[in-house]
Amino acid sequence: xxxxxxxxxxxxxxxxxxxxxxxxxxxxxxxxxxxxxxxxxxxxxxxxxxxxxxxxxxxxxxxxxxxxxxxxxxxxxxxxxxxxxxxxxxxxxxxxxxxxxxxxxxxxxxxxxxxxxxxxxxxxxxxxxxxxxxxxxxxxxxxxxxxxxxxxxxxxxxxxxxxxxxxxxxxxxxxxxxxxxxxxxxxxxxxxxxxxxxxxxxxxxxxxxxxxxxxxxxxxxxxxxxxxxxxxxxxxxxxxxxxxxxxxxxxxxxxxxxxxxxxxxxxxxxxxxxxxxxxxxxxxxxxxxxxxxxxxxxxxxxxxxxxxxxxxxxxxxxxxxxx
Numbered sequence: 001x002x003x004x005x006x007x008x009x010x011x012x013x014x015x016x017x018x019x020x021x022x023x024x025x026x027x028x029x030x031x032x033x034x035x036x037x038x039x040x041x042x043x044x045x046x047x048x049x050x051x052x053x054x055x056x057x058x059x060x061x062x063x064x065x066x067x068x069x070x071x072x073x074x075x076x077x078x079x080x081x082x083x084x085x086x087x088x089x090x091x092x093x094x095x096x097x098x099x100x101x102x103x104x105x106x107x108x109x110x111x112x113x114x115x116x117x118x119x120x121x122x123x124x125x126x127x128x129x130x131x132x133x134x135x136x137x138x139x140x141x142x143x144x145x146x147x148x149x150x151x152x153x154x155x156x157x158x159x160x161x162x163x164x165x166x167x168x169x170x171x172x173x174x175x176x177x178x179x180x181x182x183x184x185x186x187x188x189x190x191x192x193x194x195x196x197x198x199x200x201x202x203x204x205x206x207x208x209x210x211x212x213x214x215x216x217x218x219x220x221x222x223x224x225x226x227x228x229x230x231x232x233x234x235x236x237x238x239x240x241x242x243x244x245x246x247x248x249x250x251x252x253x254x255x256x257x258x259x260x261x262x263x264x265x266x267x268x269x270x271x272x273x274x275x276x277x278x279x280x281x282x283x284x285x286x287x288x289x290x291x292x293x294x295x296x297x298x299x300x301x302x303x304x305x306x307x308x309x310x311x312x313x314x315x316x317x318x319x320x321x322x323x
Contacts, residue, residue, distance in 0.1 A: 001028055002320070003245040004207075005047040008214035014039050021217055022047055025224060026243075034059055034207045038182075040081050043203030044211050052248055054318045058287055058300055059207035060254050061177035066151065067201045069185040072166040074195035078114040078182035082197075090167050090194045095153045098169060101191045102148050105184060111143045114182045144176035145184075168199060208251060215244055248320075249289070249297050257289045258301070258314075265292040268301065269319055276303060276312035287317060296321065 009018055015036045023031040032053040034046035043065070048056050072090040075082035115138060152170040173181060182198045189196020204211040215223075223242045260268060260277065267274050268290060290298045299319040306313045 001026065001245070002050040002052050003048075003247050004052055004209075004251045005049060005220075005243065006209040006214045006246060007045045007047045007220075008211065008216045009037050009042055009045040010216060010218075011040055011042050013217075015045060018045055018217065019047065022049075022220070025220060032056055035063070035177075037203060038079070038081075038201070040079060041201040041203065043201075044206040044209050044214055045203070046207040046209055049245070051320055052251075054320075055248055055252065055300065056207075058252060058255065058318075061207075062146070062174065062205070063177070063179070063203060064172070064174045064205035065181050065201055065203050066170065066172050067181050067185070068199040069169045069171065069188060069196050070166050070199040071169065071189055071192065071194045071196045072156075073197045074186070074189065075197045076115070078180075078186040079198040079201075086195055087166075088195060090156055093155070093167060093192065093194065095150070098153065098188075098192065099150065101188060102150070102171075104191060105145050105148055105188070108142055108144045110140050111180065111183050111187070112138050112140050113180050114138075114186070141178060143179040145179065146174040146176070148173050148184075172204075174205075208254065209246070213244075249291075249295075252289055252297075252300075255287055255289045255300070257291055259291045259293060260298075261293055265290070265298060268314060268316055269298050269321055271316050271319060273313050273315050276314055278312075290314070290316075 005022065007018055007022070009015070013021075015033050019031050019033050023029065026049065028049060030048075030050050030053050032048045034048065034056045037043065037045055046056070046059065070080070071093065072088050074085045074087075076085060077083075115136070149172045150169065151172055152168075154168045154170075156165065156167045173179075173184070181201055185196045185198040187196075202211070220243070223244075258277075264274055264277060287300050287302055290301045292298055298321050300317045301314045302317050304313055304315050305311070
């Protein structure tokens with residue numbers, strides 16, 4: 001099995017939980033995911049199956065989210081899963097002030113990831129250090145925000161019968177890799193002087209996959225048969241044809257494609273560096289898809305300059321089919 005699954009992660013599952021379940025459902029050892037989602041978050045979680053796990057690094061890196069930011073609350077984790085550090089009433093905010101504050105998050109910005117995150121410092125995960133009470137200076141990283149759109153603004157209700165004690169802001173965010181939406185919620189609260197935390201999050205796009213074409217674990221079970229949960233080892237192989245598998249050629253269509261004639265394709269598939277068949281091709285250093293005549297994806301190559309004669313050569317990076 002070789003391809004990708006566009007999984008819609010449910011709330012309460014870790015990304016590792018989803019990988020383990022898919023591995024069990026499909027009786028497949030090689031299963032990986034393309035971008036961690038917090039347990040309380042939902043939405044698109046790209047899953048790679050078989051040798052496609054080697055292609056995860058080449059998928060598109062942009063992502064999109066819909067999130068709810070609750071203002072007036074600060075937590076240890078920058079979302080509602082953590083302990084509340086402070087609460088304060090928020091009566092003075094208006095949508096114009098918030099819109100102006102959000103402008104600071106457009107483009108390339110410096111962001112400090114949450115202390116409870118999977119980033120490694122000194123070989124240890126930040127969330128492990130935080131749970132152990134170890135104080136760590138979280139390294140600043142540069143991330144890119146392509147757009148932030150306000151979807152809804154719900155001011156704090158003053159009605160006695162209302163349960164909405166703190167105002168909430170629904171936003172749609174398009175961003176690059178490594179961006180923490182929890183950090184945006186926290187930093188927006190800091191700018192406004194109210195404190196803020198992430199109340200809900202759904203990833204609507206990741207690695208080129210959209211939420212509208214995703215499949216949940218429950219739907220995957222139904223597609224494979226109701227007895228899979230109990231007896232995964234008895235799943236007939238023909239039943240796997242019902243899986244909405246995304247071919248690598250489709251998932252990697254954002255990369256340029258180069259079709260090699262059979263003799264060159266064989267040498268490249270054996271791991272050899274070969275001359276670029278188009279000497280006048282522009283050199284960019286980017287990765288390209290290598291396809292054999294007939295349409296089969298052989299793998300991913302990088303175009304480089306030869307150190308001997310400065311001619312362009314194709315350097316195999318991931319070979320899916322041996323020569």
